[in-house]
Amino acid sequence: MKLRLESFGELRLIDPAGRPAAFPEKGLLSICYLLDRDLRDGAGSEYPRSALARFLWDSHDNSDIMANLRKTISRIQARQAELGTELLVFTATGVRVKPDALVDDLSELANPGGEGAVGKLRRLVAILRQDFLAGLADQSVSTRQWIAGQRDRHMAVLVDALKTALPMARSREDVSLIKEAALRIFREAPDDENIRRILLGAYESEGQLEKARRLFETNKHGLESAFDIGLDVQALGEIRKIFAGGQPPQSPAVPLNDGGVRVAGPLPRLVLLPPGGTEAAGAPPMLSAALIEDVTIGLCALNTVSVVAPHTADRIARNADKAELILRHSISYVLDTRLTDHAGVRALFVQLIHAGSDEVIWAERFSLAKYELISHRRDIARQIARELAGQVRRHETMRDSFEGNSAAYHSYLLGLRDVKRLALPDVRRSRKAFREALQHSADFAPALSGLSRTFLVEWLLTARGDSELLGLAEDYANRAIVADPSFAAGFRELGVAKLYLGDLDESVLALKIAEELSPHYADGIASYADTLVHASRPADALAKIERAISLNPLSPTDYLWTAAGANFALGHYAEALEQIALMDDRTPADRLSAACWAMLGDMKNARIYMRKVREIYPDFDVDKWLSVVPFKEQWQKEQYREALRRAGF
Numbered sequence: 325m326k327l328r329l330e331s332f333g334e335l336r337l338i339d340p341a342g343r344p345a346a347f348p349e350k351g352l353l354s355i356c357y358l359l360d361r362d363l364r365d366g367a368g369s370e371y372p373r374s375a376l377a378r379f380l381w382d383s384h385d386n387s388d389i390m391a392n393l394r395k396t397i398s399r400i401q402a403r404q405a406e407l408g409t410e411l412l413v414f415t416a417t418g419v420r421v422k423p424d425a426l427v428d429d430l431s432e433l434a435n436p437g438g439e440g441a442v443g444k445l446r447r448l449v450a451i452l453r454q455d456f457l458a459g460l461a462d463q464s465v466s467t468r469q470w471i472a473g474q475r476d477r478h479m480a481v482l483v484d485a486l487k488t489a490l491p492m493a494r495s496r497e498d499v500s501l502i503k504e505a506a507l508r509i510f511r512e513a514p515d516d517e518n519i520r521r522i523l524l525g526a527y528e529s530e531g532q533l534e535k536a537r538r539l540f541e542t543n544k545h546g547l548e549s550a551f552d553i554g555l556d557v558q559a560l561g562e563i564r565k566i567f568a569g570g571q572p573p574q575s576p577a578v579p580l581n582d583g584g585v586r587v588a589g590p591l592p593r594l595v596l597l598p599p600g601g602t603e604a605a606g607a608p609p610m611l612s613a614a615l616i617e618d619v620t621i622g623l624c625a626l627n628t629v630s631v632v633a634p635h636t637a638d639r640i641a642r643n644a645d646k647a648e649l650i651l652r653h654s655i656s657y658v659l660d661t662r663l664t665d666h667a668g669v670r671a672l673f674v675q676l677i678h679a680g681s682d683e684v685i686w687a688e689r690f691s692l693a694k695y696e697l698i699s700h701r702r703d704i705a706r707q708i709a710r711e712l713a714g715q716v717r718r719h720e721t722m723r724d725s726f727e728g729n730s731a732a733y734h735s736y737l738l739g740l741r742d743v744k745r746l747a748l749p750d751v752r753r754s755r756k757a758f759r760e761a762l763q764h765s766a767d768f769a770p771a772l773s774g775l776s777r778t779f780l781v782e783w784l785l786t787a788r789g790d791s792e793l794l795g796l797a798e799d800y801a802n803r804a805i806v807a808d809p810s811f812a813a814g815f816r817e818l819g820v821a822k823l824y825l826g827d828l829d830e831s832v833l834a835l836k837i838a839e840e841l842s843p844h845y846a847d848g849i850a851s852y853a854d855t856l857v858h859a860s861r862p863a864d865a866l867a868k869i870e871r872a873i874s875l876n877p878l879s880p881t882d883y884l885w886t887a888a889g890a891n892f893a894l895g896h897y898a899e900a901l902e903q904i905a906l907m908d909d910r911t912p913a914d915r916l917s918a919a920c921w922a923m924l925g926d927m928k929n930a931r932i933y934m935r936k937v938r939e940i941y942p943d944f945d946v947d948k949w950l951s952v953v954p955f956k957e958q959w960q961k962e963q964y965r966e967a968l969r970r971a972g973f
Contacts, residue, residue: 327409329428331356333454336864337426344863345407346894349460350380351400355411356430356457357470358421363434370418382464382691433478442498445489448482449505459867464691479512483519490522592656592716595632597641599661599672650679657685657716659708664689673877674708676715683740684846686715687875735760739774743781751781769808776800776817783824797821812842816851823855826954831855846875854886860957862893881907888916892967893960897923911940919967930971937973946973 327345328338335352339345357379358371377389380396397414404410411425423431433451456474463471486505493502506522513519632640632655640649650658658677663670675687688711739757742750755778761771779797786793798821804814819834835852842848853868869887873879884903891900897920904913904920918933937944946968950961 327407327411327426329355329359329426329430332429332451332456332458334459334864334867335457336867344861346863347403347407348396348399349867350396351403351412353380353457353460353463353467354419355421355426355428358412358419359423359428359430360474362421362423363431370415370420372418373414376419379466379470380464382466433481441485441489441492442501445482445485445505446501448485449501449508452478452482452508459871475512479509483509486522593630593632593654594657594659594712594716595637595640595650595653595655596634596659597646597661598634598638599663655679659712675875676712684876686711687846689874735764736768736771736774739771739778743774743777748782748785751778751785754778767807769804769811769814772800772804772807773811773813773817776804776814776821780817780820780824794821794825798825810841812838812845812848815841816845816848819855820851823858823954828855828859828954828956832859846872849875850883850886853890854882857886857889857893858954858956860893860955860960862890865890866894881909881912885913885916888913888920892916892920893963895923897921911936914940915944915968918971918973919964922970922972923967927970934972944973 326340329352330336330338331352335349335356337345337347337352354376357376361371362369373393374390377393381389381392400412401414404412409425410422413420413422429451433448435447439447456478457471460467460471482505486502486509489498489505490502493499503523506519509519510523632653636653640646640653643649656679658679660675660677662673664673665671670691672690673687674690676685677683678685688708735757739754739761742754742757755775758771758774758778761768762775765771776797776799779793779800783793783797797817801814801818801821804811805818808814815834815838819831819838822828822831822834832852832855835848835855838845838848839852849868850872853865853872856862856865856868866887869883869890873883873887876883884907888900888903891897891903900920901917904910904917907913910917914933914936918930918937921927921930921933946965950965953961953964955961955964
């Protein structure tokens with residue numbers, strides 16, 4: 325059997341046994357790009373190295389990008405030698421892909437097949453359930469543009485297949501397939517009337533017209549939000565006229581759970597702080613600050629959020645006590661921006677924070693390669709503004725479900741603060757606060773998921789002795805999901821509970837849903853990575869935890885622990901120790917440190933950490949510990965057993 329390249333959803337290489345095979349991400353991206361060129365232009369053609377380097381790094385500095393390419397080629401060739409196969413062939417001036425060395429879903433998408441119209445649609449729907457290269461981050465502008473073009477082309481192929489298969493649909497199964505295809509297209513083109521009619525017909529045949537009505541109504545608000553943030557004020561006005569047509573004026577009163585009403589309060593306030601970070605002068609800092617001002621001006625056209633003026637935002641950014649000023653001015657959301665410089669590559673890092681809970685709602689990194697910010701500043705501004713408007717709207721909608729009662733909101737925030745402290749008295753105080761919030765709003769999903777977390781944390785802090793705590797954690801996570809199926813944290817807590825209960829497949833599924841619901845939820849992605857380690861998928865886990873760290877760069881200890889565990893499982897023992905060294909409190913990782921040093925052959929350090937573990941846990945038994953820790957595949961247990969035995973346990 326051959327290696328398989330999967331590019332829809334996560335970009336990964338799968339070995340013949342069905343396990344992810346580590347491979348440089350730039351290498352896999354290059355394979356996708358070259359396969360696409362081969363499918364369009366004919367297989368076997370060699371592509372210039374210099375053109376590939378510009379595609380991958382999008383820089384006009386030829387010496388820098390060619391140096392980057394040489395390093396990448398070296399890593400690719402080393403990995404290909406380990407795998408015993410050659411996926412990419414490099415010559416002195418070019419590169420080509422060997423399509424016969426692997427199977428890939430891109431080629432399956434293009435395969436004409438002989439399955440008939442309905443069969444072809446079924447194949448396309450199965451492949452296109454997730455976006456092409458959905459998991460990639462921090463790519464060049466050229467790469468992002470190519471990916472966007474590919475996704476548009478894939479949707480066009482799916483639309484054509486749907487139109488062809490529609491007259492052939494006869495059975496209930498066929499109608500269900502038509503509906504699934506139409507829903508996939510509707511996700512990308514919610515204003516396409518033809519797709520709406522197809523969906524309406526499919527729902528009607530199933531007796532679910534009310535579900536269709538709710539779908540269209542929900543999406544109308546989402547579409548309005550998407551158009552509501554363009555920097556073209558005239559176009560914005562036209563869109564508002566379309567959505568305002570025939571609608572009664574909005575009532576200023578909001579119904580409460582007890583039957584009363586409250587007058588809608590002031591709009592949430594958003595401040596966009598100008599970039600801090602690297603101290604170097606020059607064009608990038610100036611242009612970055614101007615870009616943030618562009619976004620601010622664009623958002624001022626909205627009627628859903630109040631934007632703090634750039635002058636005040638600049639004063640807040642320069643103040644030593646930002647938190648006090650944010651509180652004083654009743655600011656709900658903060659867009660924090662920083663210039664970063666990693667290995668000579670500059671970027672603008674942005675993250676949207678809810679001021680009340682200190683929760684990171686969304687984060688992204690934008691390249692500031694030479695000239696890029698000048699030519700693409702407006703595009704970046706639109707992207708940031710669009711995302712900000714949508715994220716604030718969604719977050720406010722969630723909070724509106726219970727903020728009519730200020731006491732409930734206050735209790736929830738207290739619980740959120742205390743559960744982060746990871747000490748038993750704080751966790752139990754947090755549980756009391758969440759329960760108080762539920763007394764005011766019994767179906768408030770965030771408080772239910774918060775309760776679930778308190779039971780999970782208590783189970784960990786009390787050395788995993790009480791299975792009843794895990795049962796309660798699972799129960800409250802399920803209740804959170806029932807209360808709000810769109811709330812990612814409920815699925816996150818369910819996934820973590822299922823992990824410790826040993827239901828690894830269910831844990832992976834729940835955390836996958838959490839990520840799909842909230843792609844920028846760093847804590848959820850970190851929990852997903854942890855479960856993937858235990859599910860014996862360490863390469864996938866490492867990619868996930870790196871994504872979580874990119875969203876939350878000042879990472880908490882558990883992120884680093886997960887990264888260390890993934891590296892250990894991959895046999896990257898030195899890298900695991902590097903992650904442990906970054907932890908504020910390394911004591912919980914002493915056992916893993918002993919195992920890493922032992923596998924590196926440094927018995928002196930292995931014994932030091934073994935003795936430190938023995939001081940805290942004098943009765944620690946390797947076999948007993950491995951019987952409790954959930955690992956899907958036996959090789960992972962054996963790897964730990966061997967390492968700990970070598971360390972002297």
